Amino acid sequence: xxxxxxxxxxxxxxxxxxxxxxxxxxxxxxxxxxxxxxxxxxxxxxxxxxxxxxxxxxxxxxxxxxxxxxxxxxxxxxxxxxxxxxxxxxxxxxxxxxxxxxxxxxxxxxxxxxxxxxxxxxxxxxxxxxxxxxxxxxxxxxxxxxxxxxxxxxxxxxxxxxxxxxxxxxxxxxxxxxxxxxxxxxxxxxxxxxxxxxxxxxxxxxxxxxxxxxxxxxxxxxxxxxxxxxxxxxxxxxxxxxxxxxxxxxxxxxxxxxxxxxxxxxxxxxxxxxxxxxxxxxxxxxxxxxxxxxxxxxxxxxxxxxxxxxxxxxxxxxxxxxxxxxxxxxxxxxxxxxxxxxxxxxxxxxxxxxxxxxxxxxxxxxxxxxxxxxxxxxxxxxxxxxxxxxxxxxxxxxxxxxxxxxxxxxxxxxxxxxxxxxxxxxxxxxxxxxxxxxxxxxxxxxxxxxxxxxxxxxxxxxxxxxxxxxxxxxxx
Amino acid sequence: xxxxxxxxxxxxxxxxxxxxxxxxxxxxxxxxxxxxxxxxxxxxxxxxxxxxxxxxxxxxxxxxxxxxxxxxxxxxxxxxxxxxxxxxxxxxxxxxxxxxxxxxxxxxxxxxxxxxxxxxxxxxxxxxxxxxxxxxxxxxxxxxxxxxxxxxxxxxxxxxxxxxxxxxxxxxxxxxxxxxxxxxxxxxxxxxxxxxxxxxxxxxxxxxxxxxxxxxxxxxxxxxxxxxxxxxxxxxxxxxxxxxxxxxxxxxxxxxxxxxxxxxxxxxxxxxxxxxxxxxxxxxxxxxxxxxxxxxxxxxxxxxxxxxxxxxxxxxxxxxxxxxxxxxxxxxxxxxxxxxxxxxxxxxxxxxxxxxxxxxxxxxxxxxxxxxxxxxxxxxxxxxxxxxxxxxxxxxxxxxxxxxxxxxxxxxxxxxxxxxxxxxxxxxxxxxxxxxxxxxxxxxxxxxxxxxxxxxxxxxxx
Numbered sequence: 001x002x003x004x005x006x007x008x009x010x011x012x013x014x015x016x017x018x019x020x021x022x023x024x025x026x027x028x029x030x031x032x033x034x035x036x037x038x039x040x041x042x043x044x045x046x047x048x049x050x051x052x053x054x055x056x057x058x059x060x061x062x063x064x065x066x067x068x069x070x071x072x073x074x075x076x077x078x079x080x081x082x083x084x085x086x087x088x089x090x091x092x093x094x095x096x097x098x099x100x101x102x103x104x105x106x107x108x109x110x111x112x113x114x115x116x117x118x119x120x121x122x123x124x125x126x127x128x129x130x131x132x133x134x135x136x137x138x139x140x141x142x143x144x145x146x147x148x149x150x151x152x153x154x155x156x157x158x159x160x161x162x163x164x165x166x167x168x169x170x171x172x173x174x175x176x177x178x179x180x181x182x183x184x185x186x187x188x189x190x191x192x193x194x195x196x197x198x199x200x201x202x203x204x205x206x207x208x209x210x211x212x213x214x215x216x217x218x219x220x221x222x223x224x225x226x227x228x229x230x231x232x233x234x235x236x237x238x239x240x241x242x243x244x245x246x247x248x249x250x251x252x253x254x255x256x257x258x259x260x261x262x263x264x265x266x267x268x269x270x271x272x273x274x275x276x277x278x279x280x281x282x283x284x285x286x287x288x289x290x291x292x293x294x295x296x297x298x299x300x301x302x303x304x305x306x307x308x309x310x311x312x313x314x315x316x317x318x319x320x321x322x323x324x325x326x327x328x329x330x331x332x333x334x335x336x337x338x339x340x341x342x343x344x345x346x347x348x349x350x351x352x353x354x355x356x357x358x359x360x361x362x363x364x365x366x367x368x369x370x371x372x373x374x375x376x377x378x379x380x381x382x383x384x385x386x387x388x389x390x391x392x393x394x395x396x397x398x399x400x401x402x403x404x405x406x407x408x409x410x411x412x413x414x415x416x417x418x419x420x421x422x423x424x425x426x427x428x429x430x431x432x433x434x435x436x437x438x439x440x441x442x443x444x445x446x447x448x449x450x451x452x453x454x455x456x457x458x459x460x461x462x463x464x465x466x467x468x469x470x471x472x473x474x475x476x
Numbered sequence: 477x478x479x480x481x482x483x484x485x486x487x488x489x490x491x492x493x494x495x496x497x498x499x500x501x502x503x504x505x506x507x508x509x510x511x512x513x514x515x516x517x518x519x520x521x522x523x524x525x526x527x528x529x530x531x532x533x534x535x536x537x538x539x540x541x542x543x544x545x546x547x548x549x550x551x552x553x554x555x556x557x558x559x560x561x562x563x564x565x566x567x568x569x570x571x572x573x574x575x576x577x578x579x580x581x582x583x584x585x586x587x588x589x590x591x592x593x594x595x596x597x598x599x600x601x602x603x604x605x606x607x608x609x610x611x612x613x614x615x616x617x618x619x620x621x622x623x624x625x626x627x628x629x630x631x632x633x634x635x636x637x638x639x640x641x642x643x644x645x646x647x648x649x650x651x652x653x654x655x656x657x658x659x660x661x662x663x664x665x666x667x668x669x670x671x672x673x674x675x676x677x678x679x680x681x682x683x684x685x686x687x688x689x690x691x692x693x694x695x696x697x698x699x700x701x702x703x704x705x706x707x708x709x710x711x712x713x714x715x716x717x718x719x720x721x722x723x724x725x726x727x728x729x730x731x732x733x734x735x736x737x738x739x740x741x742x743x744x745x746x747x748x749x750x751x752x753x754x755x756x757x758x759x760x761x762x763x764x765x766x767x768x769x770x771x772x773x774x775x776x777x778x779x780x781x782x783x784x785x786x787x788x789x790x791x792x793x794x795x796x797x798x799x800x801x802x803x804x805x806x807x808x809x810x811x812x813x814x815x816x817x818x819x820x821x822x823x824x825x826x827x828x829x830x831x832x833x834x835x836x837x838x839x840x841x842x843x844x845x846x847x848x849x850x851x852x853x854x855x856x857x858x859x860x861x862x863x864x865x866x867x868x869x870x871x872x873x874x875x876x877x878x879x880x881x882x883x884x885x886x887x888x889x890x891x892x893x894x895x896x897x898x899x900x901x902x903x904x905x906x907x908x909x910x911x912x913x914x915x916x917x918x919x920x921x922x923x924x925x926x927x928x929x930x931x932x933x934x935x936x937x938x
Contacts, residue, residue: 001729001730001732001854001857001858002849002933003732004728004729004732005729005845005848005849005857005861006849006934008725008728008729008845008861008865009842009845009934012841012845012865012868012869012872013838015868015869015872015876016834016837016838016868016871016872018872018876018881019834019871019872019875019876019879019881020831020834022875022876022879022880022881023791023822023827023830023875023879024827025879026788026791026792026879026880027791027792027794027795027796027822027826027827027830028795028796028827030792031791031792031793031794031795032792034788034789034791034792034793035789035792035793037769037789039774039785039789040789040792040793070575071575
């Protein structure tokens with residue numbers, strides 16, 4: 001009988017080998033994809049079980065923090081300033097992995113998993129302090145962000161405020177916004193159903209960086225820059241007929257409320273700019289040709305997604321949609337693009353960068369949402385230094401365009417002092433009966449702070465007045 | 477072969493006690509550090525019951541030492557350590573339940589049950605000296621076994637949990653009678669096979685001369701079929717598998733014929749597919765085994781793959797080294813302290829920890845096989861082999877079910893899982909193994925006294 005027993009024992013050894021291998025498979029080999037499974041609350045619990053770092057405004061105001069929660073999650077993420085800062089903070093929810101804002105781009109820093117947090121980890125080996133994530137300080141000016149959101153509230157639009165000298169993003173507001181606090185609840189059903197209804201509404205789209213619209217006459221900065229580069233002085237006469245017929249029969253017209261225009265008229269480049277003459281810039285674009293226009297647009301950052309948040313190893317970078325000139329192969333498309341219509345599309349962020357180039361002597365600094373990362377004892381772990389991204393203009397050219405922008409008649413608000421600005425009212429891409437409006441500018445007394453505003457379903461003066469309010473607020 | 481000197485024997489006894497104390501020290505330290513980390517204190521009911529457990533463990537060791545001195549030494553300490561690890565994990569999950577607002581005390585109850593199991597084992601070691609007496613009562617045991625097995629089917633006391641009717645509510649508490657039924661039926665089968673062993677090895681006149689005559693196999697087959705019918709009616713595949721392993725293993729050892737293994741497998745496969753066709757619970761278990769990550773199966777309200785997928789997440793979160801006792805979120809998996817203690821322990825101890833745990837089990841199983849092989853008594857040999865093989869198969873079925881090697885079953889991990897009936901039954905099985913080890917051995921054993929686990933008997937004789 002011992003022979004059969006010996007065989008039985010070998011069978012048992014085989015069975016044990018099988019379960020050892022299968023356990024190894026799930027716990028080690030397949031573990032990363034189990035951890036990444038969206039249904040895996042254990043992985044989220046593991047993250048939530050550690051104190052996640054804080055997200056701070058430039059002044060040190062807390063935008064996101066983790067508190068002891070007393071339930072099985074240990075910590076509750078909360079956003080004291082709520083929806084107003086949603087495009088900046090993003091959200092940390094059981095419903096989905098972080099996919100927005102600093103929560104996404106600095107995920108590894110906040111959770112303490114990487115991105116230069118090793119010093120802190122090393123220190124905690126010795127001082128025994130609880131191992132947690134590092135803090136992230138943003139460039140956001142909290143009062144300005146709040147003001148921007150309250151002005152946008154109830155409307156659909158976005159606002160960006162940049163420091164043109166450093167590229168620091170002082171405000172990144174979008175409306176309608178989601179409330180990250182509601183997504184951070186610990187009830188999985190509640191969080192998931194809210195997440196899916198937010199996604200359906202499109203609340204996760206940051207209108208400042210993800211929404212593309214025709215730049216309209218704000219695009220004149222780019223065409224004017226090309227004109228200056230080609231030796232046309234601001235006072236030089238350019239063609240600016242009241243209407244300009246394209247080969248297809250389509251007509252580009254200057255806006256009718258400028259009665260001074262007549263057929264075949266000419267005016268100075270500076271006047272064409274300050275009167276937002278569409279025909280003048282369409283004709284200029286055709287004159288310079290598609291290649292030159294494309295090159296000019298690329299020098300202003302068209303065609304690239306602009307990374308605004310995240311460094312190497314800190315998490316997935318947060319980037320804007322790329323602005324583009326569209327396909328300008330045909331003469332018609334080129335003429336339309338020259339007027340900021342047709343296939344040319346920009347984000348509000350790109351708009352702010354274009355105006356920023358004018359404000360800062362022709363340079364575009366890399367827009368940065370984050371200033372630095374701090375350890376839990378507020379020692380600086382790493383800083384984000386200003387970097388030059390593009391330099392499309394020379395300093396004199398920038399000054400010339402600034403002078404043209406200061407003459408833009410419609411935006412002048414006596415209480416603001418001298419303002420250099422551009423504005424446009426353009427057709428909504430998805431609903432042609434509606435118009436969107438854009439305004440971007442800076443005060444001559446404070447040229448470092450560039451404000452750009454976009455409103456859906458509105459007129460240009462509305463965007464301009466919102467921009468004016470923000471310029472005033474920024475000067476305080 | 478000379479008898480070992482008195483000094484050697486004394487030293488050998490010391491080894492047994494040292495091992496027990498070592499197991500107690502590791503188990504208690506682990507429990508205490510987990511408790512202090514999560515709760516900050518150890519409340520007096522735990523201290524008191526823990527103290528009683530320790531005292532009874534020491535008493536059992538002394539009794540085994542006195543009454544069964546030549547038995548394998550590693551069995552009691554290893555089983556003790558497994559039980560303590562189980563208690564630590566169950567209490568750890570209790571603490572997590574308490575944190576989310578619904579406190580439970582499965583850990584404390586398991587400690588009380590361990591005391592009961594140790595007391596019964598001590599009693600068996602002290603007063604029950606000759607297991608061969610069990611043979612005389614084998615038919616009575618068969619009846620008791622079948623009654624116990626059928627008990628959950630009785631209206632009024634039977635309880636249906638998770639689609640399987642294997643619980644009995646009696647007085648204030650529920651228990652699973654099948655664990656004891658296994659013990660009683662194993663005794664009956666061993667006794668029957670031992671008595672009729674020659675008939676099973678003999679060639680019959682029917683067929684090609686490989687099957688035993690119907691007259692000899694009849695009663696055995698009848699009981700087997702009855703067991704299968706009861707278990708299918710109760711709807712638990714796991715216990716079915718365990719009994720299948722018990723019978724097939726025993727018959728194979730008795731007859732040395734592989735045809736019996738094939739018969740057993742064939743019978744099981746037929747029963748399996750019949751049940752899959754008859755019972756929706758069965759087919760849904762097969763569905764979730766094949767497609768655990770399917771969204772539809774995961775979210776459906778009845779018979780979803782939620783539990784098994786959560787169990788896999790726990791395995792993944794454990795990784796190589798685990799989160800440590802007190803880390804992780806084991807309570808996310810339903811039944812993390814009983815059916816899914818394997819996955820929640822992997823989360824805590826990691827793959828390396830669970831390998832050590834499997835090695836501890838393997839140690840018990842090897843000891844069981846050594847006992848079965850070195851005993852001269854045929855009845856004891858059959859009983860030991862049946863019990864130890866079904867124990868091994870039970871571990872395989874659970875771990876295999878959780879890691880998707882097999883469809884999931886409702887079995888519990890021996891010694892670890894929350895549940896007093898299985899803990900007590902498992903300890904009694906060990907006591908029977910130890911008592912069998914007391915019986916005369918064909919090979920005079922050279923190590924009588926010093927080694928921990930003599931494996932020489934496993935070697936193929938030259």
